Amino acid sequence: MLFALTETQEMIRETARRFAREHLAPGAIRRDEFEEFPAEPLRELAKLGFMGMMVPEQWGGIGLDTVSYILAMEEIARVDASVAVIMSVHNSLACGGLYAAGTESLKSKYLRELSSGRALGAFALSEPEAGSDAANQHTTAVRDGDSYVLNGMKSWTTSGANADVIIVMAATDRAKGTKGISAFLVEKGTPGLSVAKKEKKMGIRSSDTVALAFSDCRIPITNRLGEEGEGFKFAMRILEAGRVGIAAQAVGIAQASLDASIKYARERKAFGKTLGEFQAIQLKLAEMATGVEAARLLMFHAASLKDQGRPFGKEASMAKLFASRTAVANALEAIQIHGGYGYVQEFQVERYLRDAKVTEIYEGTSEIQQLIIARSLLK
Numbered sequence: 001m002l003f004a005l006t007e008t009q010e011m012i013r014e015t016a017r018r019f020a021r022e023h024l025a026p027g028a029i030r031r032d033e034f035e036e037f038p039a040e041p042l043r044e045l046a047k048l049g050f051m052g053m054m055v056p057e058q059w060g061g062i063g064l065d066t067v068s069y070i071l072a073m074e075e076i077a078r079v080d081a082s083v084a085v086i087m088s089v090h091n092s093l094a095c096g097g098l099y100a101a102g103t104e105s106l107k108s109k110y111l112r113e114l115s116s117g118r119a120l121g122a123f124a125l126s127e128p129e130a131g132s133d134a135a136n137q138h139t140t141a142v143r144d145g146d147s148y149v150l151n152g153m154k155s156w157t158t159s160g161a162n163a164d165v166i167i168v169m170a171a172t173d174r175a176k177g178t179k180g181i182s183a184f185l186v187e188k189g190t191p192g193l194s195v196a197k198k199e200k201k202m203g204i205r206s207s208d209t210v211a212l213a214f215s216d217c218r219i220p221i222t223n224r225l226g227e228e229g230e231g232f233k234f235a236m237r238i239l240e241a242g243r244v245g246i247a248a249q250a251v252g253i254a255q256a257s258l259d260a261s262i263k264y265a266r267e268r269k270a271f272g273k274t275l276g277e278f279q280a281i282q283l284k285l286a287e288m289a290t291g292v293e294a295a296r297l298l299m300f301h302a303a304s305l306k307d308q309g310r311p312f313g314k315e316a317s318m319a320k321l322f323a324s325r326t327a328v329a330n331a332l333e334a335i336q337i338h339g340g341y342g343y344v345q346e347f348q349v350e351r352y353l354r355d356a357k358v359t360e361i362y363e364g365t366s367e368i369q370q371l372i373i374a375r376s377l378l379k
């Protein structure tokens with residue numbers, strides 16, 4: 001590996017790898033099939049400190065760097081991408097967002113709960129008419145005395161049904177466009193907040209993705225994150241960090257497809273030889289391995305820039321763009337190498353493809369990553 005890891009980073013990767021093997025592998029197929037939320041694995045992850053990986057110890061986290069975080073994320077995603085996305089949204093968007101923009105009192109009340117894993121976090125930006133065009137927020141937050149009253153609909157909220165704390169973007173002044181959007185923290189159980197729809201998905205099926213309805217949902221003004229009108233920039237900044245995590249999720253899936261293919265190529269015989277002895281298979285494995293390695297380097301690069309406090313938005317988009325493409329390509333090749341066995345549940349590679357696809361869609365589609373990269377090149 002080009003990047004020299006510290007002892008702590010090596011230890012985190014090893015811990016995550018062991019955890020994934022022991023706690024995630026046994027139930028991954030079942031959870032996917034029955035859309036079973038991974039409550040028990042998440043409790044175990046929390047014991048390792050992995051639900052508050054980058055939150056300082058003062059706020060209940062384990063205060064690690066982004067490189068440690070992506071190493072863990074890759075290992076988790078290599079075995080169960082559903083658990084990985086829950087962990088990613090919780091760490092990068094919920095904990096990261098609250099840590100970056102929360103007041104001391106909001107952090108005291110919620111951040112310790114989140115980073116210890118006693119509470120689960122979600123992030124609600126998208127709406128039925130605000131996906132890639134995230135600025136087109138129709139959900140409103142109207143000030144009323146010491147409260148804001150939220151009305152509207154959020155879509156595609158990862159962990160929305162299970163989350164205890166949700167960071168919600170809403171328009172405080174629609175006339176001001178992106179400068180009229182603000183961020184809020186909404187607690188589960190607040191009257192007026194409800195789950196409107198649970199999505200039936202192609203992949204990452206044990207992670208819940210829901211539409212949330214806000215109907216005269218009243219929250220205290222002290223639950224605002226940052227100033228009024230700063231919500232859009234806040235969301236964009238937080239998503240930069242989130243995309244590094246999704247890149248790591250995609251690298252994990254791409255690696256899993258390669259792992260399965262190598263194993264199968266060693267074991268499976270055809271025409272009196274193992275598959276691995278055929279050049280057609282060797283070429284595929286070489287391409288897959290090169291893709292994973294390149295994606296991993298882009299991911300490390302973005303994470304290292306973030307850890308150094310340098311701008312990393314363009315690099316995060318590059319890492320996500322390339323890693324998600326590699327995850328899909330490798331999963332498809334893994335299925336091809338497995339032949340008919342690749343098309344059935346038991347060999348898992350069909351799940352890798354279903355899970356990989358969404359990495360090209362959420363936290364900004366591939367086309368949005370290209371737009372962000374191009375804007376950065378041309379500015």
Ligand code: CAA
Nearest residue numbers: 125131132133134135157158178233236237362363364368
């Ligand atoms: N950091 C700080 N500020 C930023 C920023 C960033 N990364 N990106 C944009 N801004 C600022 C701009 O500088 C601009 O500020 P000024 O007006 O002061 O100049 C303001 O925000 C508006 O920016 P744009 O004009 O670029 O806004 P836009 O409407 O053209 O949108 C976009 C830009 C990149 C397309 C953005 O809408 C976007 O990222 N869309 C994709 C949304 C997305 O990723 N959604 C994912 C949902 S969350 C999710 O999927 C999680 C999950 O559950 C798994």
